Amino acid sequence: MTKIASAVLVSLLLTSYAHAADKHYLTLQETADSVAILNPPPAFDSVAFLSDKAAYDQGKYLRGTPRGEQAYKDADSSESNVGKNFSAAFGHDITPQTTPATYELISTMKEDAGDFATKLAKEKYNRIRPFAFFHESTCRPDEESKLAKNGSYPSGHTAIGWSTALVLAEVNPVNQTAILKRGFEMGQSRVICGYHWQSDIDAARVVSAAVVATLHNNPAFISQLAKAKEEIAKLNTAGK
Template sequence: MQKMLVKSIMLYSLLCAQAFAVEIKDVTTHPNDYFLTENQAPDSLQLLSPPSFTSVEFLRDKAMYDWGKSMRHTERGRQAYIDADSSKENVTQQFSTSFGFDISAIKTPEIYKLITTMKEDAGDLATRSAKNYYNRIRPFSFFNEPTCRPEDEKTLSTNGSYPSGHTTIGFAISLVLAEINPQRQNEILKRGLEVGESRVICGYHWQSDIDAARVMAASVVAQLHANAQFNQQLAKAKMEFNRLKTNQQNKK
């Protein structure tokens, strides 16, 4: 009887350990989706804190929320709806025009691999601790109003608003793509800024969520540059871009 009890405890402990391991998403558990481990990523909880709802900064948040609502039925609002899709394919397509080349798994496999792998280093690891700790209510929930993309509201209402994961992804990717193609850095960085702006237009995030996310984007890109696997893939992406540029010039 005692042996059976010991075995049961050991089995339970093993299952708990396995379940805990699955919950920790980083390069050690999802090697194709991350470059960094959870401990290597910048800690948003140590770097950030959201403004209170009685602060002067929140008045700006409210003003930007009202501005965002006014933009929803414009061409910019339609772009914000598209930007809300965080799938790998859409994230890469978001930057194709500003980058000057179509970014896809087929046409630019090395660039595609680089930015789709770093995507969750930015949007998840670099924002996870502050999101979980503060669990800040999102604007559409705070005001009990619809967003630009109602199909995402149920999912988003269950997780924290601060800082914005979409914005961290978008701005981090823009920083890296601007390094690969510096001649178009202004167009690329502007597009990265617009991804964050789109979150305000949709009503998913406060402006202060966006501002904090840009800090985390710069922080995670700095850390990625200290990672050997990232640097290897970045080198491949730069070589691929140089080939594309040479082929384009040869066709002229």
């Protein structure tokens, strides 16, 4: 293989990888403006911030418990782990092998909620995270250096978890209570770990609802949602 051919092949592979890692249904312009729909985060001299601090302190005491262990696992927001974290509540393993349509649905929408929906407010407010504010460690220190440079408000992980929960509850309404409970817990895990203030979590759930509403006007999402519903309906019927 010539050097030119080799360079072209490498370029194609890198382009293919970039597209695979950049899956989404919406553009940044199509997502709701998080700055417009959210109030600014609580000021550090406000009563609301005292509530944030109380939630942070309470979360620290849970880190050495089973709930704290779950919070550590929830910190991994990769495609496969989001599916894994919801599988028990969903009632089926969410993997490319067992539920391909459902897996494709939530893995494609992940950055619509986690990145696009939170981007504007994160950049505008650039709110310092609790662990950096108090100069304390988190439940998962290996991510601290990266997250310390990224705004805290609103929480991207929570936006991913809550929007995924809303959609999965629609795909499999039989288990909607368990699914929504799990999605709620994923947001609280960010407080337990010390990565986010409670107000970051609350704001992210508002943003998540806006994202899901917008997704329901997107033809590609609507089509994939229908495939996922059909897939799970068949599995539910087969399991009776």
